[in-house]
Amino acid sequence: MTRRVLFASRLAAAAFSAVWIAASPAAAQQCGGDFRQFLADLKQEAISRGLSAQAADRTLSGARVDQTVLARDRAQGIFKMPFLEFSKRVISGYRMKNGAANMQKYAAIFQRTEQEYGVPAPVITAFWALETDFGAVQGDFNTVNALATLAHDCRRPELFRPQLIAAIEMVQRGDLDPQRTTGAWAGEIGMVQMLPEDIIKFGRDGDGDGHVRLKESAADAILSAGAFIQHLGWRRGEPWLQEVTAPQNLNWAETGLGNAKTGAQWAALGVQPRWGQISSNLPASLILPQGRKGPAFLAYPNFNVYLEWNQSFVYTTTAAYFATRLAGAPVYNEGNPEPGLSDAQMKQLQTKLANMGYDVGKIDGILGSGTRAAVRDAQQRLGMPADAWPTPALLNRL
Known part of the structure; x- marks a missing residue:
């Protein structure tokens, strides 16, 4: 799995692109139009930013529009599977076994990483597994073509144009081969699927060879x-x-990411850990991926980092849970969640909620944050347990 979905979700949070974007302090660049002229103008911008004409030529001379990238961009969607189904599918015995083996194999670099950045091995390992199966599936789209295609396209040029400039800088550094470097359709590269700008800013040479090569070097x-x-x-x-x-007598309206109490306050309400100890002084939200009858988790402030990585609630909860498993936590208690809605039913629910004045965003069948909030409020109004899990019973009541 690549970071296609997570990058798509981060893009979805940005404002819809305008046709004109700032290309330099003194000029403006139009997206679309003749592709070769677009690349020529981008070369001049790269030079104005201190990059060499040679690096720009090496990067852009063979670039072409990839229609498959455009098709993927327009067809992208966030996970519609419920948490239990998705987490069971992606947290396999293979990934658990190989995650443990890789944490042992690369123990020295993981230790260094935690010392320097405070991020423990299970957190990185879970992303590494979910994104690329520990580097086995990194994507086969030419990175320069993918970025040039999306920068030239007029949907979100302000997001992709800087990534293409960053790719030129990576070529100048010797860390990207314009002809051979491949990755995800939206331009992410390497074992943990990072974008060129992020590689420029946060890429680190872990193996001491003088380069940052996220495709080949696990370190x-x-x-x-x-x-x-x-x-x-x-x-x-x-x-x-x-x-x-x-x-079961908890006020379910107090759950969800928008509500936080200290760990001690949750404990006083009868919330108990299935493993370890509740962090009494930290704020936490009680999240219920499939309602009050399914698994329950306390999400601490670090969970917000997962939402920065990927705004899909199902993906982030799965990645965070996977990391706890790699850190020694037991398998979750599945509980007995109430049946959810089909795709058609979810769209019907969203339509009803939108007609009632709720902001659920696009009618897309995805249980996103807006739909969850609307469901919780509607449940409260109807005197139902307000756990934000949409059910056929709620749909019928509406």
Whole structure:
């Protein structure tokens, strides 16, 4: 699995692109139009930013529009599978076994990474596994073509144009081969799927060869991931996710990422850890991926880093839970969640909620943060347990 979905989700949070974008302090660049002229103008911007004409030519001379990239961009979607189904599918015995083996194999670089950036090995290892199966599946799209295609396209040029400039800088440094470097359709590169700008800023030489090569070097990938995760806000020495049990008389309206209490306050309400100890002084949100009858977790401040990495709630909860498993936590208690909605039913629910005045975003069948918040409020209004899990019963009541 590559970072296609996570990058798509981060892009979705940005404003819709305008046709004109700032290309330099003194000029403006139009997206679209003749592709070769577009590349010529981009070369001049790269030179104005201090990069060499030779590096720009090496990078851009063979670039072409990739129609498959455009098709992927327009067809992208965030996971619609519920948490239990998705987590069971991606947290396999193979990934658990190989995760443990890689943490042992690269123990020295993991130790260095935690010392320098505060990010523990299980957190990086879980991303490494979910993104590329420890480097086995890194994507086969030519990186320069993917970035040039999306920068030239007029949907989000302000997001992709800087990545193409950064790719030129990577070529100048000797860390990207324009003809041979491949990755995900949206331009992410390497074992942990980082974008060129992030590689420029947070790429680290973990193996001491003078280069940052995230496709081939596990040491570079691990150290770079640690630097990037720290940049996203990771808090050293703190937990990220903890499975708990919750009493059935809890006020479910107080759950969800928008609500936080200290660990001690949750404990006073009867929330108990399934393993370890609740961090009494840290703020935490009680999250219920499939409602009050399914698994329950306390999400601590470090969980917000997962949401910075990928805004899909199912993906982030799975990645965070996977990291706890690699750190020694037991398999979750599945519980007995109420049946959810089909794709058609979810769209019907979103339509009803939108007609009631709720902001659920696009009617897409995805249980995103807006839909969850609307579901919780609607449940409260109807006197139903407000656990934000949409069910056929709720749909019928509406």
